[in-house]
Amino acid sequence: MEKNLKLKIVASATIAALAHMSAAFAEEVVAADATTAAAPAQAEAVVDNTPLNLDKIVVTGSANKVSKMKSSVSISTMNAEQVTNTGATNAAEVLRSIPGVRSESSGGEGNANMTVRGLPISAGGSRYVQMQEDGLPILQFGDVAFATPDMFMRVDQSLNKLEVVRGGSGSTLATNSPGGIINFISNTGEVKGGKIGLSAGLNFNQWRTDLSYGAPLDDNGLRFFVSGFYRTGDGLRDAGVTMEQGGQIKGNITKQLDNGYIRASFKHLDDQTPVNMPVPVKITGGKISQLPGIDPRTATFYSKNWGPDVTLGGNNSQISSNVNDGMTVKTDSIGLEAAFDFGGWNVSDKFRWADNRGRFIGLFPTNDVAAGQVGITIFNTSLNDMGNTVNDFKLSKAFDAATAGKWTPTVGLYTSWQNVGATWNFNQYTVSANSVPTIISVDAQQAAVWGGCCNRDIDAEYRTISPYASLAWEMGNLNTDVSVRYDKQDASGSYAGVTGAVYGARNTINYSINHTSWSAGANYRINTNLAVFGRASNGVAFNADRIMFGNPLDGSAIIPVNEVDQYEAGVKWRQGNLNTFVTLFQAKTDESNYTFPGLLTNAYKYDAKGVELEFGYSINNFKLGGGLTYTDAEVVKSTNAAVVGFAPNRQAKVVYQISPSYAWDKFTIGGSVIGTTKSTDNRGAGALEATLPAYALVNSFLRYQYDSKLQLTLSANNLFDSIAYTESNDGRMAARAADGRSVKASVVYSF
Numbered sequence: 001m002e003k004n005l006k007l008k009i010v011a012s013a014t015i016a017a018l019a020h021m022s023a024a025f026a027e028e029v030v031a032a033d034a035t036t037a038a039a040p041a042q043a044e045a046v047v048d049n050t051p052l053n054l055d056k057i058v059v060t061g062s063a064n065k066v067s068k069m070k071s072s073v074s075i076s077t078m079n080a081e082q083v084t085n086t087g088a089t090n091a092a093e094v095l096r097s098i099p100g101v102r103s104e105s106s107g108g109e110g111n112a113n114m115t116v117r118g119l120p121i122s123a124g125g126s127r128y129v130q131m132q133e134d135g136l137p138i139l140q141f142g143d144v145a146f147a148t149p150d151m152f153m154r155v156d157q158s159l160n161k162l163e164v165v166r167g168g169s170g171s172t173l174a175t176n177s178p179g180g181i182i183n184f185i186s187n188t189g190e191v192k193g194g195k196i197g198l199s200a201g202l203n204f205n206q207w208r209t210d211l212s213y214g215a216p217l218d219d220n221g222l223r224f225f226v227s228g229f230y231r232t233g234d235g236l237r238d239a240g241v242t243m244e245q246g247g248q249i250k251g252n253i254t255k256q257l258d259n260g261y262i263r264a265s266f267k268h269l270d271d272q273t274p275v276n277m278p279v280p281v282k283i284t285g286g287k288i289s290q291l292p293g294i295d296p297r298t299a300t301f302y303s304k305n306w307g308p309d310v311t312l313g314g315n316n317s318q319i320s321s322n323v324n325d326g327m328t329v330k331t332d333s334i335g336l337e338a339a340f341d342f343g344g345w346n347v348s349d350k351f352r353w354a355d356n357r358g359r360f361i362g363l364f365p366t367n368d369v370a371a372g373q374v375g376i377t378i379f380n381t382s383l384n385d386m387g388n389t390v391n392d393f394k395l396s397k398a399f400d401a402a403t404a405g406k407w408t409p410t411v412g413l414y415t416s417w418q419n420v421g422a423t424w425n426f427n428q429y430t431v432s433a434n435s436v437p438t439i440i441s442v443d444a445q446q447a448a449v450w451g452g453c454c455n456r457d458i459d460a461e462y463r464t465i466s467p468y469a470s471l472a473w474e475m476g477n478l479n480t481d482v483s484v485r486y487d488k489q490d491a492s493g494s495y496a497g498v499t500g501a502v503y504g505a506r507n508t509i510n511y512s513i514n515h516t517s518w519s520a521g522a523n524y525r526i527n528t529n530l531a532v533f534g535r536a537s538n539g540v541a542f543n544a545d546r547i548m549f550g551n552p553l554d555g556s557a558i559i560p561v562n563e564v565d566q567y568e569a570g571v572k573w574r575q576g577n578l579n580t581f582v583t584l585f586q587a588k589t590d591e592s593n594y595t596f597p598g599l600l601t602n603a604y605k606y607d608a609k610g611v612e613l614e615f616g617y618s619i620n621n622f623k624l625g626g627g628l629t630y631t632d633a634e635v636v637k638s639t640n641a642a643v644v645g646f647a648p649n650r651q652a653k654v655v656y657q658i659s660p661s662y663a664w665d666k667f668t669i670g671g672s673v674i675g676t677t678k679s680t681d682n683r684g685a686g687a688l689e690a691t692l693p694a695y696a697l698v699n700s701f702l703r704y705q706y707d708s709k710l711q712l713t714l715s716a717n718n719l720f721d722s723i724a725y726t727e728s729n730d731g732r733m734a735a736r737a738a739d740g741r742s743v744k745a746s747v748v749y750s751f
Helices: 002-029 035-044 080-084 091-095 446-452
Strands: 074-079 103-106 112-117 129-133 159-166 180-186 194-201 208-216 222-232 244-257 262-272 282-284 288-289 306-313 319-321 327-342 345-365 373-385 386-396 406-432 441-442 456-475 476-498 507-527 530-541 562-575 577-596 601-621 624-639 656-663 665-675 679-681 690-692 695-705 710-717 725-728 735-736 742-750
Touching: 074 080, 074 601, 080 159, 080 656, 080 665, 091 725, 112 129, 244 327, 288 690, 288 735, 306 373, 406 446, 690 725
Parallel strands: 129 180
Antiparallel strands: 074 159, 103 112, 159 180, 194 208, 194 742, 208 222, 222 244, 244 262, 262 327, 282 288, 306 319, 327 345, 345 373, 345 386, 373 406, 386 406, 406 441, 406 456, 456 476, 476 507, 507 530, 530 562, 562 577, 577 601, 601 624, 624 656, 656 665, 665 695, 679 690, 695 710, 710 742, 725 735
16 A cells, blocks of 8 residues: 555656646747736636635525625635635535535445435435536536436546525526535636646546636637546545546537637536445444444445346346446436526526436445344446436616616526436345455345335426516615526326236326415615625425436325425625624425335425525735524424424434635645534434534645746545544434545646
């Protein structure tokens, strides 16, 4: 291990030195254009790294561009450098640094559970929060089983900034997002320049290369940006085989016009990563403890000892899969975007077509460890078609009515076609319960697992049309807005379960549902440094596969929806170098689920109240950002009486984040602490009800800026190797925890 570590450090340093010497030699041979060379430096100088900055203009969750100080929604922003400083290894980990967001990022590169402000995580994924890329949803539904939006999202050098809205405006400015909107916004090549980055894991096997470049193409407003990455390695949890392999390339080209712009974009993602599933533990009196030889921070049941897993295809053919493929995802997308100003009328349109597909292979403990053995069920799901086509058209105009203030009406039309095509298979094995498991026997195949409940073949399409409108009014120090959205969803297709050993008769999907959402808010600036705001809203999240295999979906029965009512009020205040954002909130949720392997149709009502604090402070070379969310949530009604009156599963009272950094000379040191108080999982499950202990995960980095072009960084995620349990599982003694300590070195050369 020490030899490999030294080799990686020497290799990284050598590559960096060679790159820098080559660039220096080229500068001596070729005379540089002083104006062009200065452009990247100037652009970097105006990047705002001030935590919170209430003067920042935001576009997400707002019908018209306004600053945070004028907006009546709670919104957080992070630029690319701030995202890098979090030490996050995937998109879900980035979101742990946003106040009000609860992101259970222990699943690996995807398959994360996330929500905001006490809204429940009862079906996995992100039911109430929409994850977007450049203002359009990655997937229309955030909680499709085995196909969550973060699986098809990668954070790399293409990222310009992140905007996260919590609360009401998400109800009317996007579909299926009553809890909020998470928007990853890309670079578009305004400034000439690029970067090449090389990184290597120091206590784990991973190599990664990142590259990006953008520049004007002519003097008439044509520019481009392209980026990509490739990585390979065993991943953070060593299975003895290559578990990470693949990468992404994406780019865009923009034509700037006198009255607007036109942009075309593309993305190709082809990536393989492991799925982190729960591992066996011991639960006694609600307390979780480790079993000998199984460390929940590092354990994985992937192994070189696995043979092929043979499953049933949707056409009843036999399909052989490599278990160690883990989570493989592929995306090919193209987008078009345009915005114009015609005499004060602002017209914009965003369009994207995406072909999303892949396979999800996760290894799930079926029973408790006995005699050194454990049952493992392989979740082997083929994501046949998760593609979508989405379009958002918007028209607005500001009218200055002099003494009556400024009025800005906006109307829009959103349409989407989302496919949900998947084939589920579950084979069951007995393996040895150790760090490199061996396969002892095949216990059950396909239809026999869990009584044949869960093998299914789904071929569904969801078409959504959503007209919406808003009216914003600004008068002196007062900003108000009201908005309404009508979502109509038409579902079609079919699904089938296994009868005997084959897929049997198909069930028809043919129904239509609709909902009218609304939101109203106001913001009053008492002075330039103090503002108060309030908002009320109603929104909905439609179901997709989560209601299959329950009531009929052929239009003969009522189709349940998940409805959220929210209220919030807060204050924004800044004094000198301090910016603060304090919000009181209440969220009432009415939802329905169909769960497996419990095979239950559940109806719940939740009520969550709390306070959310976000702050930013900077003085000279020291910066400090962070937040704290206190949530008092309870189940107020349920088909399971045992959970009524208690907090929803895994909802802690307090979740907090803090991110300090300090720069001196050429060095910057910083990090983040992500923490939570204890919570309870599997409420009402008797002996298997588990307490998830409080934890604090510390990430850190040390950066050395050799000169204006060469940067070296040493970073650590979970520096103190803490155990952070994020969930347990009903019916068996198993729990999932965040990854253990990982340390990597990276070098970035800017040109």
